[in-house]
Amino acid sequence: xxxxxxxxxxxxxxxxxxxxxxxxxxxxxxxxxxxxxxxxxxxxxxxxxxxxxxxxxxxxxxxxxxxxxxxxxxxxxxxxxxxxxxxxxxxxxxxxxxxxxxxxxxxxxxxxxxxxxxxxxxxxxxxxxxxxxxxxxxxxxxxxxxxxxxxxxxxxxxxxxxxxxxxxxxxxxxxxxxxxxxxxxxxxxxxxxxxxxxxxxxxxxxxxxxxxxxxxxxxxxxxxxxxxxxxxxxxxxxxxxxxxxxxxxxxxxxxxxxxxxxxxxxxxxxxxxxxxxxxxxxxxxxxxxxxxxxxxxxxxxxxxxxxxxxxxxxxxxxxxxxxxxxxxxxxxxxxxxxxxxxxxxxxxxxxxxxxxxxxxxxxxxxxxxxxxxxxxxxxxxxxxxxxxxxxxxxxxxxxxxxxxxxxxxxxxxxxxxxxxxxxxxxxxxxxxxxxxxxxxxxxxxxxxxxxxxxxxxxxxxxxxxxxxx
Amino acid sequence: xxxxxxxxxxxxxxxxxxxxxxxxxxxxxxxxxxxxxxxxxxxxxxxxxxxxxxxxxxxxxxxxxxxxxxxxxxxxxxxxxxxxxxxxxxxxxxxxxxxxxxxxxxxxxxxxxxxxxxxxxxxxxxxxxxxxxxxxxxxxxxxxxxxxxxxxxxxxxxxxxxxxxxxxxxxxxxxxxxxxxxxxxxxxxxxxxxxxxxxxxxxxxxxxxxxxxxxxxxxxxxxxxxxxxxxxxxxxxxxxxxxxxxxxxxxxxxxxxxxxxxxxxxxxxxxxxxxxxxxxxxxxxxxxxxxxxxxxxxxxxxxxxxxxxxxxxxxxxxxxxxxxxxxxxxxxxxxxxxxxxxxxxxxxxxxxxxxxxxxxxxxxxxxxxxxxxxxxxxxxxxxxxxxxxxxxxxxxxxxxxxxxxxxxxxxxxxxxxxxxxxxxxxxxxxxxxxxxxxxxxxxxxxxxxxxxxxxxxxxxxxxxxxxxx
Numbered sequence: 049x050x051x052x053x054x055x056x057x058x059x060x061x062x063x064x065x066x067x068x069x070x071x072x073x074x075x076x077x078x079x080x081x082x083x084x085x086x087x088x089x090x091x092x093x094x095x096x097x098x099x100x101x102x103x104x105x106x107x108x109x110x111x112x113x114x115x116x117x118x119x120x121x122x123x124x125x126x127x128x129x130x131x132x133x134x135x136x137x138x139x140x141x142x143x144x145x146x147x148x149x150x151x152x153x154x155x156x157x158x159x160x161x162x163x164x165x166x167x168x169x170x171x172x173x174x175x176x177x178x179x180x181x182x183x184x185x186x187x188x189x190x191x192x193x194x195x196x197x198x199x200x201x202x203x204x205x206x207x208x209x210x211x212x213x214x215x216x217x218x219x220x221x222x223x224x225x226x227x228x229x230x231x232x233x234x235x236x237x238x239x240x241x242x243x244x245x246x247x248x249x250x251x252x253x254x255x256x257x258x259x260x261x262x263x264x265x266x267x268x269x270x271x272x273x274x275x276x277x278x279x280x281x282x283x284x285x286x287x288x289x290x291x292x293x294x295x296x297x298x299x300x301x302x303x304x305x306x307x308x309x310x311x312x313x314x315x316x317x318x319x320x321x322x323x324x325x326x327x328x329x330x331x332x333x334x335x336x337x338x339x340x341x342x343x344x345x346x347x348x349x350x351x352x353x354x355x356x357x358x359x360x361x362x363x364x365x366x367x368x369x370x371x372x373x374x375x376x377x378x379x380x381x382x383x384x385x386x387x388x389x390x391x392x393x394x395x396x397x398x399x400x401x402x403x404x405x406x407x408x409x410x411x412x413x414x415x416x417x418x419x420x421x422x423x424x425x426x427x428x429x430x431x432x433x434x435x436x437x438x439x440x441x442x443x444x445x446x447x448x449x450x451x452x453x454x455x456x457x458x459x460x461x462x463x464x465x466x467x468x469x470x471x472x473x474x475x476x477x478x479x480x481x482x483x484x485x486x487x488x489x490x491x492x493x494x495x496x497x498x499x500x501x502x503x504x505x506x507x508x509x510x511x512x513x514x515x516x517x
Numbered sequence: 518x519x520x521x522x523x524x525x526x527x528x529x530x531x532x533x534x535x536x537x538x539x540x541x542x543x544x545x546x547x548x549x550x551x552x553x554x555x556x557x558x559x560x561x562x563x564x565x566x567x568x569x570x571x572x573x574x575x576x577x578x579x580x581x582x583x584x585x586x587x588x589x590x591x592x593x594x595x596x597x598x599x600x601x602x603x604x605x606x607x608x609x610x611x612x613x614x615x616x617x618x619x620x621x622x623x624x625x626x627x628x629x630x631x632x633x634x635x636x637x638x639x640x641x642x643x644x645x646x647x648x649x650x651x652x653x654x655x656x657x658x659x660x661x662x663x664x665x666x667x668x669x670x671x672x673x674x675x676x677x678x679x680x681x682x683x684x685x686x687x688x689x690x691x692x693x694x695x696x697x698x699x700x701x702x703x704x705x706x707x708x709x710x711x712x713x714x715x716x717x718x719x720x721x722x723x724x725x726x727x728x729x730x731x732x733x734x735x736x737x738x739x740x741x742x743x744x745x746x747x748x749x750x751x752x753x754x755x756x757x758x759x760x761x762x763x764x765x766x767x768x769x770x771x772x773x774x775x776x777x778x779x780x781x782x783x784x785x786x787x788x789x790x791x792x793x794x795x796x797x798x799x800x801x802x803x804x805x806x807x808x809x810x811x812x813x814x815x816x817x818x819x820x821x822x823x824x825x826x827x828x829x830x831x832x833x834x835x836x837x838x839x840x841x842x843x844x845x846x847x848x849x850x851x852x853x854x855x856x857x858x859x860x861x862x863x864x865x866x867x868x869x870x871x872x873x874x875x876x877x878x879x880x881x882x883x884x885x886x887x888x889x890x891x892x893x894x895x896x897x898x899x900x901x902x903x904x905x906x907x908x909x910x911x912x913x914x915x916x917x918x919x920x921x922x923x924x925x926x927x928x929x930x931x932x933x934x935x936x937x938x939x940x941x942x943x944x945x946x947x948x949x950x951x952x953x954x955x956x957x958x959x960x961x962x963x964x965x966x967x968x969x970x971x972x973x974x975x976x977x978x979x980x981x982x983x984x985x986x
Binding site: 279282283284285292293297299303306307308309310313314316319320420421424430454455457458 | 774775
């Protein structure tokens with residue numbers, strides 16, 4: 049061919065993949081070398097590499113196409129607010145739902161215990177914190193992950209029977225997902241606070257806000273969350289740690305219906321002041337949208353796609369679409385980020401909350417490129433936000449055609465974590481998150497980024513391999 | 518010095534400024550050349566260069582520091598809505614205010630005539646379009662620029678006595694600025710439409726919306742527009758052609774007070790639906806904020822800073838801080854951009870409106886880097902938005918310390934156009950704008966970017982030079 053003479057006579061360029069030794073030797077001889085950052089799969093672990101080799105097969109690829117297709121096709125619509133006891137599958141008066149994988153009271157961290165205590169005070173199952181703690185530890189209550197009940201909760205993620213919950217309907221798949229109404233910032237239950245003002249706020253949410261938002265949603269015919277999230281990503285939100293635009297858009301969409309409610313003028317004003325005063329008013333809504341999408345993608349046999357990432361403040365757990373209800377866990381790490389004045393990493397609880405459902409669905413930390421301003425709150429420079437998102441394409445199966453990133457020329461967000469790609473590349477999912485104080489009753493002390501332990505993914509990979517005949 | 522031997526013995530690098538001939542010759546001899554894009558001042562015009570040379574003097578620099586300081590220090594607060602006749606200085610029942618520099622009926626373009634006709638129908642000064650046109654052309658009405666009355670209006674910019682106007686108070690300087698309430702998109706007065714629905718909407722704005730927003734603002738104690746615009750710039754708006762975030766933030770801020778008003782439920786709902794349905798609800802508010810800031814910077818003797826850029830659909834006019842009420846005009850150009858289906862540049866009216874007050878104050882087209890998503894509406898790629906903002910630093914006196922751009926590592930927006938820098942560099946201000954149909958009664962047909970004619974700046978420069986003894 050014509051190329052051969054050119055190859056033999058032309059000036060040679062060298063591309064060096066991996067070990068720098070060869071490149072260094074050539075550079076010393078004046079030869080231009082393009083260096084490629086390459087490492088062997090699975091960090092060179094021969095056993096894991098062998099397991100991986102067996103999992104790159106059409107059966108898994110076809111299953112992943114199905115799972116990813118369902119994830120990307122989700123049409124989450126916020127339709128109503130109702131008491132948890134009336135709508136959450138399997139909910140009872142004796143149930144306390146919490147964030148993350150299953151955990152016993154004994155192994156539970158401070159803020160999750162604090163939030164459970166607060167929930168029992170709120171439900172009037174105990175009249176003092178001590179009595180509530182005894183009840184929670186007694187074994188008479190059912191402590192269960194939100195994720196086992198089509199629900200998600202931020203931070204401690206506590207949901208009990210009387211709490212009004214947002215209902216998100218996935219109109220593409222027909223399933224529903226649930227989450228509480230966000231309580232605002234400062235001293236709140238989800239960060240483990242249970243003082244009188246925390247409980248009073250929950251009672252007002254139950255008595256007034258939940259009914260109002262539910263009525264407004266029913267009057268509106270539902271709010272298209274896919275369109276709203278797509279807009280918010282063009283407005284500087286990544287919809288996990290930054291929800292400023294999404295919250296404002298949600299209030300704007302609810303406003304005509306909320307304003308028309310037959311309530312005293314002061315209550316109408318309080319509802320708008322409460323919603324408008326909380327830049328994370330949208331957080332729980334977005335989480336339920338992501339849960340509705342990932343639940344639809346769950347349960348595809350042979351799929352290696354991650355459909356859950358969640359933390360209970362002690363363990364980080366993941367689930368795969370193709371491995372049913374099995375959790376694969378590892379120790380929850382402490383986020384790296386910025387602390388509020390007076391606090392440091394010594395005060396931080398290990399990573400906690402179901403909010404990493406956002407990253408599981410392809411937004412949150414995976415969409416950091418949408419939110420260059422977030423680096424002011426989690427540390428770093430705007431270029432880091434772009435870099436973080438670009439890296440996530442390495443471990444995902446596809447890209448959203450709806451959620452697009454202006455700073456990356458409107459490329460779709462990286463979506464659908466493949467456990468094989470995580471193990472092969474050694475690249476872990478990046479999660480943007482709030483940081484809770486490790487003791488009950490204090491609250492948020494910072495915000496940052498965190499990664500799951502590699503152990504979750506390795507355990508999931510081994511389980512996948514074990515399912516082969 | 519030690520540097521000399523290195524200079525003599527080291528390898529020489531060459532920097533070539535301007536004409537490529539020298540660089541080409543060196544490159545041909547294998548010498549590495551760094552090329553600098555340089556052109557002689559004023560495009561090589563010796564007379565203008567000589568005028569310029571006299572204007573680079575401490576007297577002007579000191580005046581510009583004062584003018585820029587006032588511009589950057591502005592604290593615009595939206596405080597009230599009142600009928601134009603009650604608050605706009607010099608307003609009478611026989612006054613029609615319009616956008617841009619002064620113009621007679623004879624020279625007026627289609628959409629501005631259309632909007633004047635509509636305003637006279639709205640004011641019940643005529644019962645048919647023909648009668649309104651006769652009245653407007655008769656010479657009995659006073660046709661005056663908004664800018665002469667501390668006011669600004671988008672597109673045709675028509676303000677008449679009965680229209681409720683937003684009042685923005687500049688708390689740093691004590692002055693006030695005014696603008697109408699934005700009517701929404703589609704067939705609206707500001708694009709020259711005057712059909713029955715247009716007039717009916719204006720009557721509802723007068724009878725209901727204006728009173729409601731005014732009452733809400735008085736109850737709120739005022740809305741800090743500096744903080745709101747700073748937030749919106751972090752949320753993908755440049756606050757001229759994209760106001761999605763700012764509009765949502767404004768609604769959020771007004772909502773508790775609007776919701777508490779003693780109005781029928783259906784009217785409360787209509788107010789929120791109207792405001793929420795208009796992504797440019799904030800536009801006129803932001804324009805009044807910019808007018809309050811630039812008016813404060815106006816009137817500093819010897820200052821070469823531009824304090825007005827405005828278009829009447831026929832002429833583009835600028836005013837300088839140091840040259841009082843004199844306008845320097847040139848023919849208004851047609852924006853370059855994207856057209857709605859069925860329209861083309863042949864249908865476009867020349868650039869029109871006072872909305873270029875945003876660029877004059879350092880946002881709008883000067884802040885395009887804040888709004889990469891806007892390129893979808895005005896043509897181009899996100900990188901073009903960054904490039905456009907970077908270029909504006911070449912012709913501005915300073916940078917905002919409040920309005921910051923995430924994609925440029927939080928650099929402040931380029932602020933305070935210096936007519937000397939424009940003439941010296943040949944770089945014209947970039948304006949993002951809507952495009953009106955050239956015939957009355959049709960409305961918006963696209964959006965794009967536009968520049969002022971260089972003639973305005975040259976005329977201003979000559980006038981500055983003429984003020985020297």
